[in-house]
Amino acid sequence: MTDPASSDVNGGLTRRAESRAGERLRAAIVGGGFMAEVHSRAIRAARAEVAGIVSSSAQRSADAAERLGATRAYDSLDQLLVDDAIDVVHVTSPNALHAEQAAAVLAAGKDVVCEKPLATTTADAEALVTAAEGRVATVPFIYRFHPMAREARARFASGRAGSVLSINASYLQDWLLGAGDDNWRVDSKQGGRSRAFADIGSHLVDLVEFISGDRVSRVSATKRTVFAERAAHSSITTEDAVAVVVETVSGALGTLLVSQVAPGRKNRLWIEIAGSEESVAFDQEQPETLWVGRRAGSLLIPRDADQLSADAARLCVVPSGHPQGYQDAFNAFIADSYAAIAGESPEGLPRFTDGLRAVRITDAVLDSAEAGTWIEMGTEE
Known part of the structure; x- marks a missing residue:
């Protein structure tokens, strides 16, 4: 019998997200606000694991992990980045932190989903494009x-x-x-x-x-x-x-x-x-x-x-007549990002x-x- 968790349903939007090792993809989130909540729902919709979260302090990380159901709260971004269990990092922090944090994720050898704006200066954004070569690095233009x-x-x-x-x-x-x-x-x-x-x-x-x-x-x-x-x-x-x-x-x-x-x-x-x-x-x-x-x-x-x-x-x-909305669009973006991590080339990512x-x-x-x-x-x- 086909495993429903790995079935290709509706163009693959509900298939299990897998890492390059073939295991369930493990995602971590940087930030604990509204966008972290949106990302956490999309991660689960893609059948990946919300494996960790880090916010602006150890206490806020713990609070966010409890609220969003993350497996682990990290005390710092550095602690998250040295964890080999994490495959992909979602950056949802304030804009001015995006470039530095996304660059750190890439330097740690992990794939990244970074909220827009990608950076607050063109020079920083250009540097991120260069740093992302060979990795999956996406932006939620959902x-x-x-x-x-x-x-x-x-x-x-x-x-x-x-x-x-x-x-x-x-x-x-x-x-x-x-x-x-x-x-x-x-x-x-x-x-x-x-x-x-x-x-x-x-x-x-x-x-x-x-x-x-x-x-x-x-x-x-x-x-x-x-x-x-x-x-x-x-x-x-x-x-x-x-x-x-x-x-x-x-x-x-x-x-x-x-x-x-x-x-x-x-x-x-x-x-x-x-x-x-x-x-x-x-x-x-x-x-x-x-x-x-x-x-x-x-x-x-x-x-x-x-x-x-x-x-x-x-x-x-x-089906038609059953409305879709913002979260559905976000879920589809994350599903396609994870499909890219698995080696596919989704259209319009x-x-x-x-x-x-x-x-x-x-x-x-x-x-x-x-x-x-x-x-x-x-x-x-």
Whole structure:
């Protein structure tokens, strides 16, 4: 009888995660906050073991291990990295720590999943790409893993949508709407030079480029810091909102709006890309359908594996009519990361090179906003 834990179900998204030695993959997490919780659920969904966790102190590590069900709490990252039982490390700490910690994981000979932004400077991100050669090193651009985002991509890749003409996209949240709302991310020492764009704008640009198959070649941006003073922080310089005009390598024009002060918008990532034959629109808060616009006969395509491209269908883990969401997309990303560790080559897996790309675009957006000029990205890959 086939072992259900190792069966290839729904394109392999539920198979047991295995290390190179053929044993159950053992993952450790750096950090103990919200993203650590998301990662822990995805690790278990991939049938790997949450084998350890380390947070900012020994006590916080112990608390996080109990809360997230990790097998072991480590007193320090160094202690974790010398443990040969750990195969892959998930870095979910504050942004300013990502580069140093991911580099340490790679130097220890372990594979790594590092939260975005990959680094707070382009130089650090470039160094990580070099250090990751020969290892599996991925970044959670997880909106790529919504089936309908893959369907949108397939329509451009196949030529059905035609060539890209224009892009209209936004990512809006309201969790920092008031002066009393605060978080470590507003502090440039912990979060880096950019906040709203590095945090959520990076997802937006990654998904635009992923779906369209086109690259942003230059940007013109403006930014605003609505609150320079918040509950626990003063002299804040990181941005609450950014507006960007983009031009792509193919010559398409686009607008991007990113805000963390948009009342009523909880996590609204929305993209509409107009092709010469049809437009496609994807809304992350309504991810069960894809709008396909035509001059005559527009469509609303449901998340039904029987109607989708193969790459989109493989990400449908429950039947149509049973909604999938954010955690499902995250689970699929981790499953594909672990498949890569096992030696496979999953389609569309975001690696450190994609993380570097996001850092470069973030720098260009901030440079443009501060200089008041267009910034050229060129045609680099």
